[in-house]
Every structure is written in C-alpha cells, then in structure tokens.
C-alpha cells in the first residue's frame with residue numbers, strides 16, 4: 328500500500344516536502360472535554376486559566392520565524408471560546424501582514440457572517456473532526472459534535488474557501504472505518520487533511536494505552552493518498568516518533584507537522600527528519616536545523632505593525648533565537 332501511495336504522490340506532486348507549523352493562540356480550551364486531549368486534564372486546566380491568552384507578540388514571533396525558516400503555517404489554532412471574534416480577526420490580519428499571504432485557521436465553527444468577514448484574510452478552514460466514526464466521536468468528544476463542523480465546511484466551500492479536517496489515528500477506530508473517512512472527504516470535497524497519531528496523555532482514559540504503530544498510522548495515510556491522489560496530506564509526528572517521518576512521506580504525506588520545531592530546532596531529532604526526507608527523495612523546503620544569516624530586527628522594522636508591538640516581537644524573537652542557537656551548538 329505504501330509503495331502504491333508513494334507512486335501516486337510522485338505522479339501528482341513535486342519531489343519535495345515541507346514542515347507545517349501550527350500556531351497556537353492560547354493553551355486553554357473552553358470545551359476541554361475531549362477524552363484524549365491534554366486540555367481536558369485537571370492539571371492542564373489549573374495551569375492554564377480560562378482567561379489566559381497568549382500575547383500578540385508571542386503569536387506573531389512564530390509567524391516571523393515561519394516566514395524566514397520557510398515553514399508553511401498549517402493553521403492558527405487553539406483558543407476555542409477564548410478570543411472574541413474581533414480579536415481573532417486582528418490576530419489573523421497581523422499574521423497576514425507578516426507572511427504577506429492568507430492563512431488557514433482551525434478555530435472552531437464560525438457562522439456564515441463570520442466566514443464572510445474572514446474571507447479576505449483566510450485561505451482555508453480546517454475542522455478538527457478527530458474521528459469520522461460518529462458513535463466513537465460522540466463518546467470521545469461529547470461537547471464537539473460533528474454536525475456543526477460538517478455544516479461549516481460545506482458553507483465555507485460555497486464561499487470559496489479551501490477546506491480541511493484533522494483526524495487522530497489510534498482513538499479506537501477499526502481499519503474498516505476507512506470507508507467512513509473516505510465518505511467524509513468526498514462529501515465535503517476537502518482540499519487537505521491532517522493526520523495525527525494518538526499521543527496517550529497522562530490523566531486521560533488513554534494514559535495506559537500505546538499510540539498506533541508507525542505501520543498502522545502510515546497505512547491510513549497511504550490509503551488516503553491512494554484514494555485521493557491530489558489531496559494535500561499533512562502528517563503529525565512528535566519528539567518521540569520523529570524517526571517515522573520518512574515512512575509518513577513515503578506513504579504519501581506532503582508535509583510533516585506537530586514536531587516541536589522551535590523547541591527542537593537544530594537538534595538531532597530535527598536533523599533526522601531532514602535526512603529522512605532527503606533519503607526518500609523528498610528534500611524539505613526550508614530548514615529545521617540552520618538559522619539563516621539575516622538581520623532579524625530590520626525584518627521586523629519593515630513590518631506594517633505598531634512600533635510598540637514590533638519592539639515586543641524583537642524581544643521575544645531574541646529569546647527564541649538564543650534557545651535555537653544553543654541547540655545547534657550542543658549538537659556540534
């Protein structure tokens with residue numbers, strides 16, 4: 328299945344891969360009841376108050392890094408119920424100014440009116456579907472039914488957005504459930520899908536379970552690539568699973584995501600991901616290991632943002648760059 332998927336990939340896409348960065352807008356989630364999610368654990372809820380928001384500068388610094396390290400922004404996410412719509416819009420507009428292009432978002436379900444307001448700044452809308460087995464979905468995500476997301480995806484498509492879903496493999500789905508995923512993609516005419524392998528989180532019902540094997544995880548990706556030769560597939564891997572990156576690309580993924588690329592920038596794990604991509608004939612655009620020699624401050628000075636915000640971004644960026652350089656030096 329993987330060889331067939333790899334062939335389909337090469338028939339439809341260039342010999343490259345990329346890293347897709349998610350930008351989190353807040354660590355707290357108003358729903359907070361999905362049974363696999365770290366945001367549902369009591370420890371997490373205590374640590375991250377419902378009012379806690381990430382500062383604009385700390386959100387934007389990730390966009391600056393992504394631009395210059397040539398990462399794609401997979402989507403802006405998190406923060407369900409934390410930001411009023413006008414604040415979300417301001418964040419999205421600022422990220423647009425930095426990247427000089429529209430972004431994808433995964434921020435819950437929006438009304439038609441809100442979608443219309445987002446249209447000038449947003450290229451695509453992603454819905455966190457998690458699993459297309461509705462019974463399993465209702466058990467695991469009691470406060471996040473599929474229907475409103477399904478309706479939003481259809482409406483977004485009508486309005487001219489690209490659309491996408493996320494799915495987590497290892498939640499209890501069966502291999503034969505692939506037909507449900509296939510139906511969902513067809514019904515919504517999705518342009519993109521993001522896969523994640525379940526990461527069993529302490530304090531959840533999955534605490535003592537294992538995440539899926541790479542073979543099983545890659546098999547879902549390969550089936551999707553074979554059934555949908557032109558869809559964009561993004562596959563999550565983590566600081567522990569990074570060795571599987573080459574297999575996921577070979578199974579037909581266009582890109583790798585979820586890997587904590589700023590925290591692990593320049594580390595052995597990041598190097599392995601780049602090498603794996605290279606070995607599979609899919610060198611990565613951009614870099615997970617080398618900082619470009621640019622004048623970061625003047626890049627920020629050139630942005631159309633308020634002067635005080637630019638100074639805050641510079642301060643944050645310095646912290647990020649110092650930590651990234653430290654990783655690089657440690658590897659030498």
Ligand code: SF4
Pocket residue numbers: 356357358359360361364365366367405407455468471
């Ligand atoms: S809605 Fe998303 S972030 Fe919130 S608890 Fe569920 S999976 Fe976690």
